Amino acid sequence: MIGAVFRDPGHLEVGEVEMPEIGPAQVLVKVGANTVCGTDLRILRGEKTREIGRGIVPGHEVAGYLTEVGRNVRGYETGVIESGRVATERMVMHCFPLADAGKDTENIRRR
Numbered sequence: 001m002i003g004a005v006f007r008d009p010g011h012l013e014v015g016e017v018e019m020p021e022i023g024p025a026q027v028l029v030k031v032g033a034n035t036v037c038g039t040d041l042r043i044l045r046g047e048k049t050r051e052i053g054r055g056i057v058p059g060h061e062v063a064g065y066l067t068e069v070g071r072n073v074r075g076y077e078t079g080v081i082e083s084g085r086v087a088t089e090r091m092v093m094h095c096f097p098l099a100d101a102g103k104d105t106e107n108i109r110r111r
Contacts, residue, residue: 003017017057
């Protein structure tokens with residue numbers, strides 16, 4: 001798949017990236033549209049470094065379709081427009097469920 005990979009401040013490289021494998025509580029979204037937000041720009045300028053490493057694909061404001069659903073996910077399925085269309089404000093950048101992360105993030109706090 002194609003992704004814009006953060007290499008260093010000021011250096012974003014567009015190219016092939018490995019397709020992620022999902023876990024039992026995750027879904028895979030084929031992005032149909034996305035946008036750049038202020039946080040993405042802060043990352044690119046090197047102003048935001050917490051939880052940001054070289055080689056990440058930044059971005060969290062996307063809309064798309066579910067292409068794969070983990071075995072423990074309920075209420076969503078692929079190939080069904082009503083349950084398969086998604087829009088998100090926050091995608092966890094490291095491809096793991098927040099509950100499994102065991103830590104707070106900048107804008108999400110575990111309960």
